[in-house]
Amino acid sequence: xxxxxxxxxxxxxxxxxxxxxAVWAGVLGVLLVASVIIxxxxxxxxxxxxxxxxxxxxxxxxxxxxLSPLRDGIVWELRxxxxxxxxxxxxxxxxxxxxxxxxxxxxxxxxxxLGLSSGASxxxxxVVVLGWTIVLPxxxxxxxxxxxxxxxxxxxxxxxxxxxxxxxxxxxxxxVFGAVTSLIIFWSATGDSYREILNWLLGSLAGARxxxxxxxxxxxxxxxxxxxxxxxxxxAFAFGDASAAALGVNVDRTRWLLxxxxxxxxxAMVSVSGAIGFVGLILPHAVRLITGPGxxxxxxxxxxxxxxxxxxxxxxxxxxxxxxxxxxxxxxxLVGGPVFALLLLRSRRLS
Amino acid sequence: xxxxxxxxxxxxxxxxIIDDVDCxxxxxxxxxxxGPNGAGKSTLLHLIxxxxxxxxxxxxxxxxSLAALRRRDRARIVAVAEQxxxxxxxxxxxxxxxxxxxxxxxxxAGPSPADRVIVRGSLTxxxxxxxxxxxxxxxxGGERQRVVLARALAQQPGLxxxxxxxxxxxxxxxxxxxxxxxxxxxxxxxVLAALHDLGHAAAYADHVIVLAAGRVVAAxxxxxxxxxxxxxxxYGVRAxxxxxxxxxxxxxxxxxxxxxxxxxxxxxxxxxxxxSAV
Numbered sequence: 001x002x003x004x005x006x007x008x009x010x011x012x013x014x015x016x017x018x019x020x021x022a023v024w025a026g027v028l029g030v031l032l033v034a035s036v037i038i039x040x041x042x043x044x045x046x047x048x049x050x051x052x053x054x055x056x057x058x059x060x061x062x063x064x065x066x067l068s069p070l071r072d073g074i075v076w077e078l079r080x081x082x083x084x085x086x087x088x089x090x091x092x093x094x095x096x097x098x099x100x101x102x103x104x105x106x107x108x109x110x111x112x113x114l115g116l117s118s119g120a121s122x123x124x125x126x127v128v129v130l131g132w133t134i135v136l137p138x139x140x141x142x143x144x145x146x147x148x149x150x151x152x153x154x155x156x157x158x159x160x161x162x163x164x165x166x167x168x169x170x171x172x173x174x175x176v177f178g179a180v181t182s183l184i185i186f187w188s189a190t191g192d193s194y195r196e197i198l199n200w201l202l203g204s205l206a207g208a209r210x211x212x213x214x215x216x217x218x219x220x221x222x223x224x225x226x227x228x229x230x231x232x233x234x235x236a237f238a239f240g241d242a243s244a245a246a247l248g249v250n251v252d253r254t255r256w257l258l259x260x261x262x263x264x265x266x267x268a269m270v271s272v273s274g275a276i277g278f279v280g281l282i283l284p285h286a287v288r289l290i291t292g293p294g295x296x297x298x299x300x301x302x303x304x305x306x307x308x309x310x311x312x313x314x315x316x317x318x319x320x321x322x323x324x325x326x327x328x329x330x331x332x333x334l335v336g337g338p339v340f341a342l343l344l345l346r347s348r349r350l351s
Numbered sequence: 352x353x354x355x356x357x358x359x360x361x362x363x364x365x366x367x368i369i370d371d372v373d374c375x376x377x378x379x380x381x382x383x384x385x386g387p388n389g390a391g392k393s394t395l396l397h398l399i400x401x402x403x404x405x406x407x408x409x410x411x412x413x414x415x416s417l418a419a420l421r422r423r424d425r426a427r428i429v430a431v432a433e434q435x436x437x438x439x440x441x442x443x444x445x446x447x448x449x450x451x452x453x454x455x456x457x458x459x460a461g462p463s464p465a466d467r468v469i470v471r472g473s474l475t476x477x478x479x480x481x482x483x484x485x486x487x488x489x490x491x492g493g494e495r496q497r498v499v500l501a502r503a504l505a506q507q508p509g510l511x512x513x514x515x516x517x518x519x520x521x522x523x524x525x526x527x528x529x530x531x532x533x534x535x536x537x538x539x540x541x542v543l544a545a546l547h548d549l550g551h552a553a554a555y556a557d558h559v560i561v562l563a564a565g566r567v568v569a570a571x572x573x574x575x576x577x578x579x580x581x582x583x584x585x586y587g588v589r590a591x592x593x594x595x596x597x598x599x600x601x602x603x604x605x606x607x608x609x610x611x612x613x614x615x616x617x618x619x620x621x622x623x624x625x626x627s628a629v
Contacts, residue, residue, distance in 0.1 A: 248426030248454035
């Protein structure tokens with residue numbers, strides 16, 4: 001009898017989460033830097049990590065590059081900005097996903113829940129069809145913000161904004177904007193523009209150069225870092241809105257600020273990479289399995305893990321079927337789907 | 352440190368839910384807020400904790416207006432133990448109780464050793480010190496209620512509001528939850544608990560406030576307030592007040608109004624349904 005009770009107690013015991021967040025952050029930080037350097041060496045032109053370091057240092061004004069101008073260009077003009085964009089986008093999407101899951105109290109939430117990706121798609125498809133691809137990031141960002149505005153208006157129109165209303169409003173907006181995208185493609189896309197649109201809809205980092213690094217990295221610094229500071233408020237939402245309010249959190253203001261911040265961050269990411277799926281859904285869950293649900297660890301570690309994941313996913317996308325390039329969104333979905341199914345099977349508590 | 356409500360009003364969708372409530376919740380005592388379903392008990396607790404905003408009137412604790420405080424400062428004074436608290440997150444009992452430290456912590460700083468000591472102390476005070484490492488989701492209803500109370504204590508409040516603290520608990524857990532609230536009140540915290548069960552109010556409360564249709568219809572000592580006439584008027588049932596054979600406190604017996612004739616001795620089976628004694 002006593003044995004049964006003890007067994008039950010040990011089943012209920014928490015797994016050891018003794019490893020401090022700082023250690024995890026250090027390990028993941030080192031892994032990220034290593035991933036960036038190694039992934040730049042991978043590709044048709046053979047480069048060593050030393051080549052990469054030498055090129056990077058020379059461009060930072062330290063020493064001279066030992067590489068030929070052509071090979072130096074491959075490192076600094078092609079691969080490095082693409083890898084850094086992947087890292088920034090992965091970090092931004094994973095961070096956004098972790099926050100969305102907390103704000104909507106919905107484990108299936110991802111950064112695109114508010115209709116952001118479908119709004120961005122409308123913007124992007126319109127300019128591609130018109131042939132104005134130079135303003136694509138701007139149009140995608142504007143589309144994302146338009147979708148967000150409609151979703152939040154819908155969610156907050158009748159009374160205060162709640163998790164369920166937010167999710168449902170996002171679904172409605174996504175389906176309408178998705179239909180508009182399909183309509184435009186069906187009506188006016190041809191050959192080249194069709195391929196370009198498909199590339200963008202699936203999510204791709206193929207065109208990422210230094211301006212993309214500036215947009216994604218800048219958004220990560222400007223919106224991502226303040227979002228990291230919301231961890232304590234997010235924790236307080238664990239038992240619902242009333243409980244958070246009783247713990248001193250301004251529930252309505254916090255929810256609006258977080259949804260707005262996530263939307264701006266995600267909108268910037270989508271504008272440079274298209275709608276890359278599954279990073280924002282899976283990575284927070286994977287990190288949660290290791291660190292537990294506390295957001296002070298979850299938010300920064302999700303960002304780091306998302307960066308590492310997307311760097312490698314994009315490396316796979318551009319090299320696996322060389323010389324053909326795969327939109328990275330196909331790869332993240334291909335990896336993310338089964339991983340997510342595995343998580344669902346493992347976790348009895350998600351039911 | 353008493354809680355004083357003066358002409359508190361709250362309307363939603365044009366309907367007055369709390370209608371000019373005046374009452375005093377005495378310091379360092381367990382006060383029971385009772386009343387039929389829909390009387391406004393939970394709403395009144397939410398108004399006191401400023402989870403909802405009043406449409407008029409004043410709520411003062413220890414002589415100072417609670418509405419005038421900043422949210423964080425108010426959360427250091429008023430704590431709420433919600434009914435049926437639950438979370439989808441995989442939190443340990445320690446994590447849950449540490450949430451009570453939220454109003455005392457900065458946005459970025461982690462909990463200090465002092466916070467951990469307070470968390471442990473709160474768990475010990477509610478009698479569940481041995482559960483700290485357990486998953487919250489693995490606990491029984493009674494254990495959860497105690498952990499939620501520990502979270503409220505970790506806020507180090509002067510005023511504790513408990514919404515139906517005995518809901519869905521077995522009889523032993525119900526009585527021990529009430530005894531715990533009474534003990535906390537004796538320790539100096541002003542406790543206001545919304546209770547469904549008049550018998551619990553009679554057995555444990557020092558002070559009873561009766562709410563009906565958003566108005567206070569009676570307040571005072573349980574033995575004075577919980578009289579058959581009042582119960583008949585507020586709940587529409589017949590009641591008799593007896594002396595509890597084990598504790599000597601008031602014991603209430605109820606019967607619905609259709610059951611006009613006194614029962615024959617052969618029919619007094621406890622399973623009769625419309626009669627119950629608490």
